[in-house]
Amino acid sequence: MPKKRSGGGLSPTQQAAKFLGVSVLAGAVLAGIALPAVGALGLAAKGSVEGFDALPANLKTPPLSQRTTILDAEGGTIATVYSRDRTVVDLKDISPYMQKAIVAIEDSRFYEHGAIDLKGVLRALNKNARSGEVSEGASTLTQQYVKNVFVEEAGDDPTKVAQATQQTIGRKIQELKLAIQVEEELGKKKILENYLNITFFGQQAYGVEAASQRYFSKHAKDLNVQEAALLAGIVQSPSRYDPVNDEAEATKRRNVVLNRMAQVGDISTAEAEKAKKAPLGLKVSKPKNGCITAVKNASFFCDYVREVFLSDKVFGKTRKDRAKVWNQGGLTIRTTLDPQAQASVQQSLKDHVNQSDSVAAASTLVEPGTGKVLAMGQTKPYGYGKNETEINYSVDHGMGGSNYGFPTGSTFKPFVAAAALEEGRPATQEYSSPYEMPYPEPVQTCSGKPWMNTAGEKVPNESESEVGPYRLKEAMALSVNTYFVQMVADIGLCPVMKMTDALHVVQGSGDKLPEVPAVSLGSKGVAPLTMASAYAAFASRGMYCTPIVIESITQKIGNKQKSLDVPKSTCSRAMSEKTADTVNTLLQGVVDSGTGKAAGLTDRANAGKTGTTDERKNAWFVGYTPNLSGAVWVGSASQQVQMKDITIGGQYHELVFGGAVPGPIWKDAMTGALAGKDSPSFNLVNIPDEDKDKDKNKDKDKDRDKEKPDDGNNGDDGFIGGLTDGGTGDGGPGGFPGGNLIQGPGNGPGGRR
Secondary structure, eight states: OOOOOTTSSOOHHHHHHHHHHHHHHHHHHHHTSOOOOOGGGOOOHHHHHHHHHTSOOOOOOOOOOBOEEEEOTTSOEEEEEOSSBOOOOOGGGSOHHHHHHHHHHHOTTTTTSOSSOHHHHHHHHHHHHHHTSOOOOOOOHHHHHHHHHHHHHHTTOHHHHHHHHOOOHHHHHHHHHHHHHHHHHHOHHHHHHHHHHHSBOSTTBBSHHHHHHHHHSSOGGGOOHHHHHHHHHHTTOTTTTOTTTOHHHHHHHHHHHHHHHHHTTSSOHHHHHHHHHSOOOOOOOOOOOSGGGOSTTOHHHHHHHHHHHHHOGGGOSSHHHHHHHHHHBOEEEEEOOOHHHHHHHHHHHHHHSOTTSSSEEEEEEEOTTTOBEEEEEESSOBSSSTTOBSOOTTSOGGGTOOSSOEEOGGGGHHHHHHHHHHTTOOTTOEEOOOSEEEOOSOBOOTTSOOBOOTTOOEEEOSSTTOOOOEEHHHHHHHTOHHHHHHHHHHHOHHHHHHHHHHTTOOOTTSOOOOSSGGGGGTOSEEOHHHHHHHHHHHHTTTEEEOOBOEEEEEEEETTEEEEEOOOOOOEEEOSOHHHHHHHHHHHHHHHHHSTTGGGOOSSSOOEEEEEEOGGGOEEEEEEEETTEEEEEEEEOTTSOOOOEEEEETTEEEEEOOTTTTHHHHHHHHHHHHHTTSOOOOOOOOOOOOOOTTTOGGGGGGGGGGGOOTTTSOTTOOOOOOOOSSSOOSSSOTTSOOTTOSSOOOOOSOOOBO
16 A cells, blocks of 8 residues: 655655546546556546446536626616626637637647547646646536636535535546436537636636726737637636736746647647737726626615615525526616606705715615606715715615604694594684694594593694694695694594505604604605605505515526516505695695795796704705606704804804705705606695785794895704603614714604694
């Protein structure tokens, strides 16, 4: 028995035996004969052949993972995403130089032998025996292809990758058996095509097309001889021969390939010498993978598309199933993103809020009647550095958003009004609306157990001069808090809950809204996309449509394409047309002469509502035209910034409120998004004005809604006192302490205009 070397490794004879054992076994199977024992190795071929024949010969070839392309509504590319950057191409679309180069350097007898090259085995054995180590293998291209299939099937699982690449006799025998099957079933040209599409070329490039684009920014069919030789040389060791990081080593390897091409007669010696003198000629395209690389500032929209895919059962029964399809790639996803709307949203955000500001802003636009999300942007860009974030402020936590959304303040009041109208209350409904009052009790709930104001909580209006009685029209325009808590006490909480359910209004955490009166003043966190979609139901005369971002998907598997089913928007009636028309009339008054006057559009019918929460930690404007709905939120994701004496976008604000910062963002975003688009009208209803003789003293406060930011008064400088569910007015008990990046659930009352 041969001795081990002092270092503990196998002796040259043992190494050769290990190598030859597999090789001779394969040769025996191919020849269909039993070879005698080979010298001192004692390899019993007959018994080994019988074991070999018992192995399964069914190579399961998974579809090659490819890049996925995400497009906007007009077909422009937003981003490419992939687990492996690969574009599968036919052999006819690969340069003949490339085909010859890879064969010359990896398996020059490829077209002459079967699955196993016995001549190559013997040559390698001789060299390895002389060198004292296994310095040369004898794997054919077919065997290498089989191994690559195992690696591809392993994906990113490190355990499976290790198993797929382990150098054991068992693994070698399995590869040999499968190589024989592949040779019989596919033939040489298909094997070469598959090999060139599956193999790794370094720099995140899988397959020759991706490699050609990465290193030379051209298609594989256009590679010249020296470029082809460079790529062929990389395959043996992508890290060692990486031309981007080691040009000298890559050049040496390229020239080895060129010499080999000349030796086997693929090119002349003169051609080889000329090519060897040529520079590498790199024209590197950096990897552009993932939503972080999205153009049009659409990274968060792109990420939302991914979350929709991974969450919707139309793409697979389980998240694991859906992730497998996503990682497989080869998808072309056409989305609803409108380039004009997206550009307008992002420009408006940039104009009004700086990336470095202590607060952020987010805006989302939705098309009424279809649910299509046309734009989604924010001022803190997608990233991991300073003033960047991975959190999409526009969506729920389950889709990549903040933990709880953001308290909405008075933008919630239209939901209360819609519920009351559906309950039969007239648009002229009047309540006493004092400046300050305890939350009324008892308030009926869906459970039947009334809510009681056991803590004696109170709610004030914005100004001491804001004293009723008020009717609905003026109460909405001036955002009178006590009016709406009286309305909730009148109709009960259950109609409000039914209305918000119909409008799919939930907390940013995904939880249902609680049945407490303070919810009517926007105390709970909600995502901007949720608010934009809910207000879109007003615009479409009461029809709510679930938001959608995917128009169509085609999937490329190999060289074949098929269409996939995609989620459809589900539209349902949330309220009567009369109720929606009445709300539209009320909210048009907000932008005509109320708290949202600064946001009003001058060239088309529009409506909306302002909202500012307790301690001015959040400011909102949610508004719409008959053909576009949009929500804008401004605040701190951590809910730690009170927007008082603050500079935002280079402009100083003594106090921030919904009409002052979010309003102008909404106005500019909508103006650009709707430029050149139709300008339909609302179906307005006649709501009689209040009897002006009833309370002559009311007129003294009519100018409060002009909102002059420079004096900080503007009827928006009071605080909402009183809480309902143990909140503190600053994010509540679920809020985060200073320094946290995600805001708390927001149990404060909200309610500011």
